[in-house]
Amino acid sequence: MTRSTDTKDRIFSATLQLISEQGYTGTTVDEIVARAGVAKGTMYYHFSGKAELVEALIAEQLAPVAKGFRETAESVSDPTAAIDALVRFELEWIRDNRAFAKMLITELWREDRAWRQTLVFLRHQIIGSISEVISRGLKAHAFRGDIDPDFAGSALFGLVATTALDWLVFSPERPIEFIADQVSRLAATATRA
Numbered sequence: 218m219t220r221s222t223d224t225k226d227r228i229f230s231a232t233l234q235l236i237s238e239q240g241y242t243g244t245t246v247d248e249i250v251a252r253a254g255v256a257k258g259t260m261y262y263h264f265s266g267k268a269e270l271v272e273a274l275i276a277e278q279l280a281p282v283a284k285g286f287r288e289t290a291e292s293v294s295d296p297t298a299a300i301d302a303l304v305r306f307e308l309e310w311i312r313d314n315r316a317f318a319k320m321l322i323t324e325l326w327r328e329d330r331a332w333r334q335t336l337v338f339l340r341h342q343i344i345g346s347i348s349e350v351i352s353r354g355l356k357a358h359a360f361r362g363d364i365d366p367d368f369a370g371s372a373l374f375g376l377v378a379t380t381a382l383d384w385l386v387f388s389p390e391r392p393i394e395f396i397a398d399q400v401s402r403l404a405a406t407a408t409r410a
Contacts, residue, residue, distance in 0.1 A: 225263055227253040229274050237316040241271065241324065272332030275324075276339070278317050282310055283342035290346040296354030297409065301401045303347055304377055308397055311381035322378055344370045351408065360408045373404055 231252035235244040246267050250257050264270040289306045293299035311318040324330060348370030354360035377400055384396050 233316050236320050268331035272335050279339040286343045286346035290350050296359045299350040304400045305397045307377040308381050344374050
């Protein structure tokens with residue numbers, strides 16, 4: 218890891234912590250650099266401002282997630298099992314990246330943010346993987362024929378995301394297997410022929 222990469226990682230980590238604690242609007246550049254332990258000029262060397270910093274953070278965090286969704290979708294040929302695998306993947310990712318997931322959920326539906334295009338692009342890739350599995354299930358007659366793959370992909374992603382955050386806040390003692398099974402049962406009720 219280079220010194221520059223380490224510095225950016227510290228800035229990203231501080232930004233994520235602060236935004237998850239007090240929101241984007243409530244977080245200042247001064248607080249970010251203080252928590253990261255870097256000079257303000259160092260932050261501006263890497264990013265032109267707070268909005269560009271958050272956009273870079275979103276892109277860095279979501280690109281591997283999009284890749285993971287795609288690989289998970291492609292690794293399981295049976296559409297029903299692929300949906301279950303995608304549910305599990307998303308739950309695990311949210312559990313392991315809770316602060317970022319919380320920030321993502323709060324920012325996903327805001328239309329006035331500078332990073333909206335980046336978020337839309339990565340959202341399209343992630344939900345596209347789910348939609349492709351649903352399309353495969355429709356072609357194989359494993360899912361109900363009246364389901365729109367794009368809408369269902371978005372709905373399933375949102376269901377898992379909000380369920381995961383609810384689980385982690387209100388019922389963290391429940392094992393992930395229980396949560397994954399419950400969400401998969403809901404998905405089965407809604408999609409399966």
